[in-house]
Amino acid sequence: VKLYTYMMAPSPRRVRVFAAEKGIEYEAVEINLRAGEQFSDSYELVNPDCVVPALETDDGEVITEVNAICAYLEELQPEPTLYGATPVERARALEWNAKVEQQGLLAMAEAFRNSVGGLKGRAVTGPVGYDQIPALAERGAKRVGVFLARLDERLADHEFLAGERYTVADIAALCFVDFAVRAGVASPEGHAHLVRWHDAVSARPSAGA
Numbered sequence: 001v002k003l004y005t006y007m008m009a010p011s012p013r014r015v016r017v018f019a020a021e022k023g024i025e026y027e028a029v030e031i032n033l034r035a036g037e038q039f040s041d042s043y044e045l046v047n048p049d050c051v052v053p054a055l056e057t058d059d060g061e062v063i064t065e066v067n068a069i070c071a072y073l074e075e076l077q078p079e080p081t082l083y084g085a086t087p088v089e090r091a092r093a094l095e096w097n098a099k100v101e102q103q104g105l106l107a108m109a110e111a112f113r114n115s116v117g118g119l120k121g122r123a124v125t126g127p128v129g130y131d132q133i134p135a136l137a138e139r140g141a142k143r144v145g146v147f148l149a150r151l152d153e154r155l156a157d158h159e160f161l162a163g164e165r166y167t168v169a170d171i172a173a174l175c176f177v178d179f180a181v182r183a184g185v186a187s188p189e190g191h192a193h194l195v196r197w198h199d200a201v202s203a204r205p206s207a208g209a
C-alpha cells in the first residue's frame with residue numbers, strides 16, 4: 001500500500017504510529033503541506049479534500065480519514081489489536097479516540113490554524129479559503145489546556161486511555177500532545193499522570209514513525 005503523508009502533521013502521524021505498532025509496511029509518499037502540494041492537480045485526484053493522510057491500496061482504492069484507514073488496517077491485520085480486546089475495552093478505545101479528536105485535536109487545530117501567519121486565509125483545511133478568527137485561536141488554546149487536565153484525570157487510575165491496553169486512543173492522544181507542545185500552545189508538564197503516560201507511549205518504537 002501507499003501512504004500519502006507529511007512528516008510534521010499530526011493526522012498522518014496517527015496512521016504511521018498505528019502501522020508501526022502492527023508492523024505493517026507501506027510506501028510513504030510525502031506531500032509537503034508547507035509547499036502547498038496538497039492542492040496540486042495530481043493530489044486533488046487522490047483526495048479532493050486536499051488533506052493527508054490518504055492510503056492507496058494495491059487495487060487502486062483510495063481510503064481517506066484517519067479512522068477509516070486505521071479500521072481498514074486493523075481488518076487486514078487484526079493482531080496485535082489496537083481497538084481493545086473485550087467489548088468494554090473496544091467501547092472505551094472508540095470513546096476516548098472520539099474525545100481526543102473532538103476536544104483535543106480539533107481544539108488544537110482551531111488554536112493553530114487561526115493564529116499562524118503562514119495559514120492566513122486557510123484557517124480551515126481544504127480547497128476553499130477561510131479567514132482566520134483570532135478569538136477562535138484564543139478559545140482553542142484554552143480548550144487544549146482544559147483537555148490536557150481531563151486526560152491527566154483519566155490517566156490517574158488507568159494505565160492507558162482505554163484501560164490496561166494501548167489502543168488507537170493513545171495514538172490520537174500522543175499525536176495531540178506532541179502537536180500542542182511543538183506549536184507552543186500547551187505542555188503536559190504539571191500533570192503527573194499525563195507525563196507518566198506520555199513518557200511510556202513515547203518510549204514505544206512506534207512513536208518515532
Ligand SMILES: N[C@@H](CCC(=O)N[C@@H](CS)C(=O)NCC(=O)O)C(=O)O
Nearest residue numbers: 009010011051052053065066125126
Ligand atoms: N479528518 C481528517 C483530517 C486530516 C487533516 O486535517 N490533515 C491535515 C494535516 S494534520 C492536512 O492535511 N492539512 C492540509 C492543509 O493544512 O492544507 C482525517 O482524519 O484524516
